[in-house]
Amino acid sequence: MISEFELIDKIRSGISLPDGYVGIGDDCAHLPESGSYRTLVSTDMLLENVHFLRKVRADLTGWKAAVANISDIAACGGSPKGIFLSLALPRDLEDAWVLVFLDGFKKACAEYSFPILGGDTCESAGKIGISVTVLGQCPDGRAVSRSGARDGDEICVTGTLGDSAAGLGILLKSENNPDYGNYFIQRHLCPRPRLAEGLALSESGLVNAMMDISDGIGSDLRHILAESHCGAIVDTARIPVSENLRLLCAGNRVRILDYAISGGEDYELLFVKKAGASLPVAHTVIGRIVSGDSLVWKGTDRKYKGYNHFSDEKVF
Amino acid sequence: MISEFELIDKIRSGISLPDGYVGIGDDCAHLPESGSYRTLVSTDMLLENVHFLRKVRADLTGWKAAVANISDIAACGGSPKGIFLSLALPRDLEDAWVLVFLDGFKKACAEYSFPILGGDTCESAGKIGISVTVLGQCPDGRAVSRSGARDGDEICVTGTLGDSAAGLGILLKSENNPDYGNYFIQRHLCPRPRLAEGLALSESGLVNAMMDISDGIGSDLRHILAESHCGAIVDTARIPVSENLRLLCAGNRVRILDYAISGGEDYELLFVKKAGASLPVAHTVIGRIVSGDSLVWKGTDRKYKGYNHFSDEKVF
Numbered sequence: 001m002i003s004e005f006e007l008i009d010k011i012r013s014g015i016s017l018p019d020g021y022v023g024i025g026d027d028c029a030h031l032p033e034s035g036s037y038r039t040l041v042s043t044d045m046l047l048e049n050v051h052f053l054r055k056v057r058a059d060l061t062g063w064k065a066a067v068a069n070i071s072d073i074a075a076c077g078g079s080p081k082g083i084f085l086s087l088a089l090p091r092d093l094e095d096a097w098v099l100v101f102l103d104g105f106k107k108a109c110a111e112y113s114f115p116i117l118g119g120d121t122c123e124s125a126g127k128i129g130i131s132v133t134v135l136g137q138c139p140d141g142r143a144v145s146r147s148g149a150r151d152g153d154e155i156c157v158t159g160t161l162g163d164s165a166a167g168l169g170i171l172l173k174s175e176n177n178p179d180y181g182n183y184f185i186q187r188h189l190c191p192r193p194r195l196a197e198g199l200a201l202s203e204s205g206l207v208n209a210m211m212d213i214s215d216g217i218g219s220d221l222r223h224i225l226a227e228s229h230c231g232a233i234v235d236t237a238r239i240p241v242s243e244n245l246r247l248l249c250a251g252n253r254v255r256i257l258d259y260a261i262s263g264g265e266d267y268e269l270l271f272v273k274k275a276g277a278s279l280p281v282a283h284t285v286i287g288r289i290v291s292g293d294s295l296v297w298k299g300t301d302r303k304y305k306g307y308n309h310f311s312d313e314k315v316f
Numbered sequence: 317m318i319s320e321f322e323l324i325d326k327i328r329s330g331i332s333l334p335d336g337y338v339g340i341g342d343d344c345a346h347l348p349e350s351g352s353y354r355t356l357v358s359t360d361m362l363l364e365n366v367h368f369l370r371k372v373r374a375d376l377t378g379w380k381a382a383v384a385n386i387s388d389i390a391a392c393g394g395s396p397k398g399i400f401l402s403l404a405l406p407r408d409l410e411d412a413w414v415l416v417f418l419d420g421f422k423k424a425c426a427e428y429s430f431p432i433l434g435g436d437t438c439e440s441a442g443k444i445g446i447s448v449t450v451l452g453q454c455p456d457g458r459a460v461s462r463s464g465a466r467d468g469d470e471i472c473v474t475g476t477l478g479d480s481a482a483g484l485g486i487l488l489k490s491e492n493n494p495d496y497g498n499y500f501i502q503r504h505l506c507p508r509p510r511l512a513e514g515l516a517l518s519e520s521g522l523v524n525a526m527m528d529i530s531d532g533i534g535s536d537l538r539h540i541l542a543e544s545h546c547g548a549i550v551d552t553a554r555i556p557v558s559e560n561l562r563l564l565c566a567g568n569r570v571r572i573l574d575y576a577i578s579g580g581e582d583y584e585l586l587f588v589k590k591a592g593a594s595l596p597v598a599h600t601v602i603g604r605i606v607s608g609d610s611l612v613w614k615g616t617d618r619k620y621k622g623y624n625h626f627s628d629e630k631v632f
């Protein structure tokens with residue numbers, strides 16, 4: 001089967017964009033507005049049994065459908081403009097699922113100030129399908145892309161990594177009776193996108209490249225390196241993880257790093273700043289950008305590979 | 317099961333939009349830009365076995381996925397800004413389907429000048445799912461909505477109606493060997509949205525309400541009446557149909573009107589103009605707006621009902 005990246009290459013081949021546009025290859029597309037701002041746009045599909053399960057609390061699925069997209073606006077340093085929700089619903093679906101899903105979706109949109117402006121509804125002959133499109137805004141020249149990393153820049157992340165992946169593991173093992181109060185399950189199902197932090201970082205003017213962490217830095221950092229044509233050295237000892245994750249893994253460093261580097265859906269920000277720059281947002285420096293195209297994980301023998309949405313199993 | 321309209325009410329309830337926004341209930345949402353323009357946004361989902369069949373030529377499915385959305389920009393009188401494509405692809409799908417689909421999709425986007433700016437790809441555990449989001453642009457105060465019809469206005473349509481529905485019927489009967497050269501099948505699978513006409517009509521300033529005809533005027537006209545709080549008298553003898561449709565129906569007026577009024581996916585424009593206004597676009601006057609809330613189909617006893625995407629069968 002065609003790979004995700006071959007497919008994206010096929011889609012973008014032969015397309016020339018108008019002046020001032022940024023298209024495929026970033027968290028958001030950038031479209032010039034008539035004034036001195038840009039519209040930022042991102043879109044995601046979420047499918048039952050691929051990205052979520054029907055038996056999980058539907059309000060949490062709704063919350064996540066919204067914030068996974070809002071996080072892409074955060075990744076570019078944008079402010080909220082609006083959100084669109086399309087739902088493909090099987091005939092046998094209980095109304096309660098839809099109504100509870102909407103509660104969670106609307107709660108997230110209200111929390112992050114994204115008005116729901118439209119969408120589409122239709123009947124599915126198969127499973128539940130969700131498509132979300134989110135629009136943000138940014139002054140000209142202020143949006144942060146993936147392509148601006150430079151030799152010597154410091155690689156940084158917000159928050160701690162790996163809790164969400166650990167939560168997914170616990171959720172998958174919990175059969176039909178998950179503990180929604182569990183710290184890790186909360187971290188997996190109720191991520192909080194770094195919208196305010198992304199905006200503050202873009203306004204600082206000190207951040208050269210940024211994206212959100214959705215597939216784990218083992219995959220996501222490669223996107224920044226590819227778009228910026230550079231390499232990196234990451235000091236794995238500096239990757240921030242929660243005290244809870246250390247306890248869960250009984251201090252097993254390999255397991256901790258697997259969660260923190262390869263686990264997805266943290267929705268923290270990964271960014272590079274000018275070396276030594278003081279930023280208005282709490283963060284941890286985990287490495288630095290170097291010339292060339294190699295990615296070195298200092299302190300481990302593991303090779304952390306990229307993530308292909310077509311060849312790996314991914315549930316929730 | 318919850319109806320499409322109940323669901324939309326649930327989604328829009330309790331949402332207050334910022335000043336200058338138009339949200340759910342029109343062909344496009346309208347978002348103010350930083351300058352004196354508005355961004356227009358519309359999004360649609362297309363599902364295998366609901367909106368299209370895998371065995372139909374994939375380039376035509378690709379074309380239609382693009383133009384069904386582009387038609388929403390036409391309906392508001394907008395000009396092109398960009399388009400986003402999300403694909404959920406089952407593992408057993410042949411690569412050829414995807415590549416041929418993309419050919420048709422990209423051809424339509426190029427023809428109507430909508431650059432492809434992004435999207436999403438993922439693996440589907442079920443059937444093929446397609447989600448398209450399209451963005452257009454319009455000067456402030458120029459976008460035409462569904463809500464401006466006034467007592468005495470004339471109801472107009474572009475082109476001829478009903479050919480697409482007749483084509484669907486022929487396609488469904490043609491088993492595995494459809495004649496893609498057939499006039500009606502062409503009209504069904506290769507609709508041509510009225511983008512230039514929509515723009516010219518909005519620029520004329522003489523059109524009070526407009527939408528595109530996707531579900532048949534029997535359903536679509538009701539949206540204009542509901543949003544504009546008025547009624548209408550339609551003279552069914554004036555509804556324009558092609559000579560080919562007359563021949564196909566051997567002049568049977570009931571059959572012709574069923575196709576022209578209840579058949580969907582013509583992607584012509586339905587609009588109302590000030591009585592007697594001269595327009596820069598070829599059109600046919602088919603009736604007039606009246607006060608009250610009744611919709612009268614002059615010249616027929618049939619009641620043409622609205623279309624509910626959750627309770628009717630719809631294939632292609």
